[in-house]
Amino acid sequence: MKIRTATDLGAFIRERRAKLGMDQSDLAEKAGTSRKWIVEVEQGKPRAEIGLILRTLKTLGVSLDIAVDRTRKTSAASEPRNVDINNILNSLKKRP
Amino acid sequence: MKIRTATDLGAFIRERRAKLGMDQSDLAEKAGTSRKWIVEVEQGKPRAEIGLILRTLKTLGVSLDIAVDRTRKTSAASEPRNVDINNILNSLKKRP
DNA sequence: TGGTCTTGTCACCGAACGGTTACATTTCGA
DNA sequence: TCGAAATGTAACCGTTCGGTGACAAGACCA
Numbered sequence: 001m002k003i004r005t006a007t008d009l010g011a012f013i014r015e016r017r018a019k020l021g022m023d024q025s026d027l028a029e030k031a032g033t034s035r036k037w038i039v040e041v042e043q044g045k046p047r048a049e050i051g052l053i054l055r056t057l058k059t060l061g062v063s064l065d066i067a068v069d070r071t072r073k074t075s076a077a078s079e080p081r082n083v084d085i086n087n088i089l090n091s092l093k094k095r096p
Numbered sequence: 097m098k099i100r101t102a103t104d105l106g107a108f109i110r111e112r113r114a115k116l117g118m119d120q121s122d123l124a125e126k127a128g129t130s131r132k133w134i135v136e137v138e139q140g141k142p143r144a145e146i147g148l149i150l151r152t153l154k155t156l157g158v159s160l161d162i163a164v165d166r167t168r169k170t171s172a173a174s175e176p177r178n179v180d181i182n183n184i185l186n187s188l189k190k191r192p
Numbered sequence: 193t194g195g196t197c198t199t200g201t202c203a204c205c206g207a208a209c210g211g212t213t214a215c216a217t218t219t220c221g222a
Numbered sequence: 223t224c225g226a227a228a229t230g231t232a233a234c235c236g237t238t239c240g241g242t243g244a245c246a247a248g249a250c251c252a
Contacts, residue, residue, distance in 0.1 A: 003160040006147050012162055023228055034211050039230065047208070047239085050149055051102050051142030057162070064099040065161040066108055066153070119198060130241050135200065143209085143238070
């Protein structure tokens with residue numbers, strides 16, 4: 001499943017927690033956080049800390065994969081072709 | 097690539113940013129954050145906000161995928177078999 | 193050498209964090 | 223229907239966040 005927003009993440013966590021038969025207290029304890037935090041994250045809190053989130057996902061037996069989109073458009077890159085060329089040049093020079 | 101820690105994430109972001117030929121200021125501006133924040137995240141800051149991180153990844157043309165590990169052991173679940181059964185029962189009852 | 197670009201660090205600030213505790217609400221089985 | 227369990231809120235608190243602006247160190251090229 002693709003995670004695009006904090007809301008996506010919260011929904012996934014809630015679903016997965018339920019699937020494992022845990023209540024919020026269980027998960028909080030096993031992930032080393034508080035129930036309050038679990039509640040907020042499941043509701044899609046965008047300012048939750050990435051560290052706690054990673055610990056929580058691990059507790060849930062879930063893994064995060066990151067990958068470059070095949071669907072072009074980096075959502076902000078202006079000149080993909082030129083940029084790529086520059087990068088290659090830069091990258092080659094970076095490692096002496 | 098699997099993301100297990102904030103350090104993993106920071107390394108990936110830095111690498112991807114470089115590959116796109118952006119400097120930290122470029123990325124900060126396009127992702128709507130500050131250069132200071134980019135520096136910290138690339139260094140593996142575990143308390144960075146998930147919302148900003150998601151925006152940054154989007155800017156980099158990268159997507160996050162989440163999935164249940166096939167490698168058993170939920171890192172905390174005590175009785176997998178029983179738990180699964182209870183879940184199935186609960187799940188079935190959830191949708192009337 | 194000098195100048196530019198990039199990155200890392202610092203101090204400052206208001207805002208929000210996450211933990212704790214307690215109480216209200218909802219859910220659901222006996 | 224009743225009562226316990228699960229979930230959602232609230233207030234309080236010390237800590238840390240992220241943004242700003244400025245400066246230093248390092249790399250690089252003209």
